[in-house]
Amino acid sequence: MRATHVLHLGVKELWSLGRDPIMLLLIIFVFSVSVYTGATVLPESLHTAPxxxxxxxxxxxxxxxxxxxxxxxxxxxxxxxxxxxxxxxxxxxxxxxxxxxxxxxxxxxxxxxxxxxxxxxxxxxxxxxxxxxxxxxxxxxxxxxxxQHDQPSPLPPVELVVRMRFNPALTKTWFGAVNKVIDNVTLLSIVLTGAALIRERERGTIEHLLVMPVTPFEIMASKVWSMGLVVLGAGMLSLVFVVQVALAVPLAGSLSLFAAGTALYLFAATSLGIFLGTFARSMAQFGLLLMMVLLPLQMLSGGVTPRESMPELVRTVMLAAPNTHFVMLAQGILFRGAGFAVVWPQFLALALIAMVFFGVAHARFRSAITAMA
CATH class of the missing domain: 3.40.1710.10 (abc type-2 transporter like domain)
Incomplete structure (x- = not known):
């Protein structure tokens, strides 16, 4: 593999994305309006009930x-x-x-x-x-x-003192904002890489790549780093300007540590996008595949429902999903202020899963490229 090939192909992907106004609008919408509305319209447990x-x-x-x-x-x-x-x-x-x-x-x-x-x-x-x-x-x-004629009731024999940690006012906006960013990182990382591959096929530029002195590994690696960089940058900007500034959600942990964990997670998520893109022949097919994969990943990762309330079999199977560990990592860092000494198991799990996902996606991508040739 030549690093210059990967760099130049990745820059080509960024230029191609920059000339796609629909994708650019999707990225801006998902990490701004979607995050804000998803956090603010989250219903309280009981609010103005008739x-x-x-x-x-x-x-x-x-x-x-x-x-x-x-x-x-x-x-x-x-x-x-x-x-x-x-x-x-x-x-x-x-x-x-x-x-x-x-x-x-x-x-x-x-x-x-x-x-x-x-x-x-x-x-x-x-x-x-x-x-x-x-x-x-x-x-x-x-x-x-x-x-009791407005007289105070007798004191109970035991007084329970409740201390709400990490969210003293039980404000659901705090949870909703961060959770939307996590979900949208997963969504965009899969969509952008899969769409980049399908765009090559639909425009016929994949044949141009096949006659160039580049390997399937270089082609795939360029799409992974370029689309991952876009999602990472958009996600961090969303955390700063939408979550912290617009929604006034305090983030307890280190943003740089979260960015490192996100980059590791994007290595696995973008590989999954490439893998799905090799099976789809059009964006419509890719959208159907995305719904079959994305919804279970997000619903069973622990971001919406605590994993402890799920059946044991589901919890065990979802340990193989990268966003399960990403949700634990993100919530630990952003909500509880956890350092690397606390979240290193999630970093290790993401690294192992990312290598497996990338290897499987590369094998499938190379097979698909060979079939095209």
Whole structure:
């Protein structure tokens, strides 16, 4: 292999990418607008949920309960009649419908345990799951305060002091922004390298390369380093200007260490893009292959769902996927401020996987090039 060949071919790839306005627009969009919107529209566990209340008691206690449901968790409660409750739930107007029965205050003061009915629209899963607990906690707290005549409740025998590390305010934007950058690094690294190979085939320039004194290894290596450089640069700019500046997300760790881990990961991801590109004859076929590969990689890597909640078989198989280790590395560095002494196992795993991926992709690429010749 000649380094000059790899360098010049890589520069050719960069010039080719620079003359493709659609790809340039995709890169800018994915690492700017996509990251920003993906982080800001991430729904909170409970935010301005619509709630209706049927007040059949009309007592000071029921009015106290109604007044307790306030933003930002709930919208201002809609006071409705019992006959309208089912119709509003069927129409999707209310996520929660609380029925305060007649005689609630009397039964509470008499020491009885009256039942308060809560109807939940379970099609809104994220709000229904956590919102039911919020409604129960608010109702019970107001009843207890009313019974004790606004006197503070006795101290519990044990006090639990909660310390939120790495995200004290539990701001989902922090998690969403970094996770979008991680996902988009995977997406663009595969798309750009695969598209570069397909572009050569569609434009007929692959035949020109075959008659030049270059080897398949040099051709593949040039596409890997050039497209990897583009994704690395765009990803780091996105972290600085979109995540840190626009979204004001504090990054705890070293950006240079993260860049080194990203470069190692891109070695594997771009090789995967070349591998998929050898099977596709057009961008449409490549897009179908990409969906079959990208979605499982992102969903099962641990970036969306913790790996501990997955079946043992899935966790074991996904250890062979490079983005599993990249997610652990990125979250460890950017969220928890981990140094190399902590994330070196992920660096080692990425290096081994990258060499295997590159070797397999090179063998497939060389076979495809030979068949074309």
């Amino acid at each position: 709630i209706a209340i049927v007040d059949e008691d009309r007592s000071p206690l029921s009015r106290r309960i109604i007044a307790a449901f306030v933003p930002p968790y709930f919208q201002a409660p809609k006071l409705i009649a019992q006959s309208r409750m089912d119709g509003r739930m069927d129409a999707g107007l209310d996520t929660f419908a609380l029925v305060i029965p007649s005689g609630l205050q009397r039964d509470v003061l008499a020491g009885r345990s009256p039942a308060v009915q809560l109807n939940v629209d379970a099609t809104r899963v994220s709000q229904a799951l956590t919102g039911s607990g919020y409604v129960q906690a608010i109702t019970v707290a107001e009843v207890q305060t009313f019974v």
